[in-house]
Amino acid sequence: MSQTRxxxxxxxxxxxxxxxxxxxVPCALVLALAFFRRGIxxxxxxxxxxxxFGLVFNPLYAxxxxxxxxxxxxxxxIAVVVGYAAAYAIAAAPRRWQPVFLFFAVLPFWSNYxxxxxxxxxxLNREGLVTQLLRWFGYTGEPPSxxxxxxxxxxxxxxxxxxxxxxxxxxxxxxxxxxxxxxxRDLGASAMTTFRRVILPLTVPGxxxxxxxxxxxxxxxxxxxxLLGGGRFQMIGNLVYDQFLTANDWPFGAALAMAxxxxxxxxxxxxxxxxxxxxxxxxxxxxxxxG
Amino acid sequence: MSxxxxxxxxxxxxxxxxxxxxxxxxxxxxxxxxxxxxxxPSGCGKTTLLRMLAGFETPxxxxxxxxxxxxxxxxxxxxxxxxxxxxxxxxxxMSVRANVSYGLEMERLPAKEIRxxxxxxxxxxxxxxxxxRKPEQLSGGQKQRVALARALxxxxxxxxxxxxxxxxxxxxxxxxxxxxxxxQHEVGITFVIVTHDQEESLVMADRMAVLxxxxxxxxxxxxxxxxxxxxxxxADFIGVMNFVPGKAGRDGVxxxxxxxxxxxxxxxxxxxxxxxxxxxxxxxxxxxxxxxANRTTGTVEALAYQGxxxxxxxxxPLSPKPFLVRVTADAADRRPVSSGDEVELGWDAADVRIFxx
Numbered sequence: 001m002s003q004t005r006x007x008x009x010x011x012x013x014x015x016x017x018x019x020x021x022x023x024x025v026p027c028a029l030v031l032a033l034a035f036f037r038r039g040i041x042x043x044x045x046x047x048x049x050x051x052x053f054g055l056v057f058n059p060l061y062a063x064x065x066x067x068x069x070x071x072x073x074x075x076x077x078i079a080v081v082v083g084y085a086a087a088y089a090i091a092a093a094p095r096r097w098q099p100v101f102l103f104f105a106v107l108p109f110w111s112n113y114x115x116x117x118x119x120x121x122x123x124l125n126r127e128g129l130v131t132q133l134l135r136w137f138g139y140t141g142e143p144p145s146x147x148x149x150x151x152x153x154x155x156x157x158x159x160x161x162x163x164x165x166x167x168x169x170x171x172x173x174x175x176x177x178x179x180x181x182x183x184x185r186d187l188g189a190s191a192m193t194t195f196r197r198v199i200l201p202l203t204v205p206g207x208x209x210x211x212x213x214x215x216x217x218x219x220x221x222x223x224x225x226x227l228l229g230g231g232r233f234q235m236i237g238n239l240v241y242d243q244f245l246t247a248n249d250w251p252f253g254a255a256l257a258m259a260x261x262x263x264x265x266x267x268x269x270x271x272x273x274x275x276x277x278x279x280x281x282x283x284x285x286x287x288x289x290x291g
Numbered sequence: 292m293s294x295x296x297x298x299x300x301x302x303x304x305x306x307x308x309x310x311x312x313x314x315x316x317x318x319x320x321x322x323x324x325x326x327x328x329x330x331x332p333s334g335c336g337k338t339t340l341l342r343m344l345a346g347f348e349t350p351x352x353x354x355x356x357x358x359x360x361x362x363x364x365x366x367x368x369x370x371x372x373x374x375x376x377x378x379x380x381x382x383x384x385m386s387v388r389a390n391v392s393y394g395l396e397m398e399r400l401p402a403k404e405i406r407x408x409x410x411x412x413x414x415x416x417x418x419x420x421x422x423x424r425k426p427e428q429l430s431g432g433q434k435q436r437v438a439l440a441r442a443l444x445x446x447x448x449x450x451x452x453x454x455x456x457x458x459x460x461x462x463x464x465x466x467x468x469x470x471x472x473x474x475q476h477e478v479g480i481t482f483v484i485v486t487h488d489q490e491e492s493l494v495m496a497d498r499m500a501v502l503x504x505x506x507x508x509x510x511x512x513x514x515x516x517x518x519x520x521x522x523x524x525x526a527d528f529i530g531v532m533n534f535v536p537g538k539a540g541r542d543g544v545x546x547x548x549x550x551x552x553x554x555x556x557x558x559x560x561x562x563x564x565x566x567x568x569x570x571x572x573x574x575x576x577x578x579x580x581x582x583x584a585n586r587t588t589g590t591v592e593a594l595a596y597q598g599x600x601x602x603x604x605x606x607x608p609l610s611p612k613p614f615l616v617r618v619t620a621d622a623a624d625r626r627p628v629s630s631g632d633e634v635e636l637g638w639d640a641a642d643v644r645i646f647x648x
Contacts, residue, residue, distance in 0.1 A: 177378060177380060179376045179378050179380035180380050180382060180383075182347055182367070182374075182376070182380065183374075183376055183380035183381075183382070184382075184393070185346075185347075185366070185367045185368050186345060186346075186347075186367050186368070186373055186374045186442075187368075187373070187393050187394035187397055187441065187442075187445065188368045188394055188397030188398060188445070189368055189393075189397050190368060193397070197393075198382055201384050202383065202384055
């Protein structure tokens with residue numbers, strides 16, 4: 001027993017060291033930074049203060065948090081609906097075609113994130129592909145302004161994180177016994193009721209995992225809003241970036257980063273708690289054994 | 292006794308999957324309140340036929356009449372027919388009670404009536420103490436009863452059971468066979484069971500249909516199918532049968548060594564065509580009286596005690612495979628035989644069935 005424990009801690013050591021050196025220590029440094037003042041010429045004045053955290057709740061910055069949450073939330077909602085539908089279709093396809101469809105769904109992942117995001121600029125700019133396509137269909141008015149809008153940012157986020165949702169939802173959908181849906185139909189349920197009462201509840205864990213992924217990655221994102229939202233479009237990620245690299249206010253940037261991490265942790269913890277409760281409910285009712 | 296009413300008429304039904312003809316022109320009548328078995332080896336089309344009765348497949352051809360009304364194209368949720376799945380297909384996220392209530396909720400019955408009917412069926416199937424459990428917390432036999440309760444609570448005109456006992460171990464299976472039969476009697480619902488286990492259908496069914504390659508070979512009572520198989524395949528598939536290959540003669544089959552096996556030759560069998568004479572193991576006697584119509588000698592190759600009776604493998608010059616003979620333990624005690632013994636065996640002409648090879 002103790003030997004296996006020793007062996008397992010030995011196996012875990014490299015990962016733990018890695019995490020400590022590259023995650024915990026830097027995070028602790030950033031956290032510490034948040035409690036100091038900004039120096040007059042941009043450096044750090046090592047006197048303790050809570051001002052930076054106070055500033056986070058300033059309506060100006062709190063507004064950016066809310067906006068980021070709204071954009072991430074919208075992107076998550078769209079990604080979940082589109083991704084679930086795609087995963088459903090793939091899981092319903094003939095078995096031997098499923099890996100092929102999955103491969104295509106995940107294909108964008110194999111190219112660089114920046115290049116993928118630049119591709120959207122090519123699509124959405126005033127004389128871009130979308131405008132040309134509209135012209136081809138006989139549209140003659142002003143080219144629509146799509147790039148550098150909130151919509152473009154959401155589109156970029158959805159596009160980039162959709163594969164996560166497809167994969168996360170495909171797993172439970174493909175494992176679902178097709179006879180469950182048949183049983184529901186056999187017992188008198190319509191196709192819609194079958195989806196609502198049998199298929200959806202059994203695939204919620206996949207949806208939750210995919211949604212958390214999209215939300216957490218979206219709310220802290222700074223590349224997509226910078227490229228597709230234009231220079232003045234700000235999400236928290238951009239704000240943090242600006243504090244560190246433009247405004248040279250590292251302590252405030254650190255406080256913002258900490259607030260962002262806190263939000264992400266809250267979302268992840270909520271998901272873990274919900275999953276735990278679901279598992280606990282199953283475990284609680286177990287134990288009677290056979291009668 | 293009045294002629295029993297036909298509940299379900301399968302009228303010349305066929306089903307093609309691409310170029311494969313899974314069910315080929317099957318016509319069957321299933322009567323009110325009967326326990327009917329669809330029997331055949333895997334791939335014979337019995338499951339496809341069952342799925343057409345449930346509404347999961349649409350016949351390529353033919354009609355399915357329930358109470359005289361064609362339901363071949365009625366969706367599964369609109370038919371008074373329920374299916375008990377081979378995998379049971381219990382909803383894993385719902386308790387036993389929720390599983391059983393589901394079908395009644397779909398009928399939009401008042402909550403009070405649902406509760407009463409669910410309680411009643413849970414009592415009948417002895418599931419009351421497990422009402423709040425999830426399927427994963429049940430044993431195989433309990434799951435099977437939940438699947439049954441979930442289908443029965445709907446009070447269908449017809450209950451379909453797809454290999455209902457396949458997942459149970461042998462001992463439990465025997466108990467559940469009788470249990471199913473008792474339940475069917477109690478609820479007064481017509482049962483159609485699909486099985487590949489010929490013993491199961493002999494035990495449970497009032498009538499049975501034997502299918503092969505999508506075609507119906509025979510439909511009759513278990514007794515009639517066992518005693519008067521329609522063809523060589525049925526004779527071989529149901530129970531154990533000894534075959535003697537040869538040529539059809541006037542009143543029997545002439546085996547390759549020249550021995551004539553006396554028996555009634557069907558009119559359809561022309562003289563001198565290839566034929567097999569067959570006889571059940573329990574119809575063969577050791578040390579027959581001299582006036583027995585069919586007699587031969589053989590060497591005992593193996594014996595197996597099976598409680599009440601003794602099974603012997605006897606090598607004879609009549610067929611390449613040894614004869615299987617079943618004698619009662621009683622008879623074996625009176626005149627013991629052992630491996631290597633030369634014995635005489637015989638059977639009556641009335642017990643011989645002759646088929647086209």
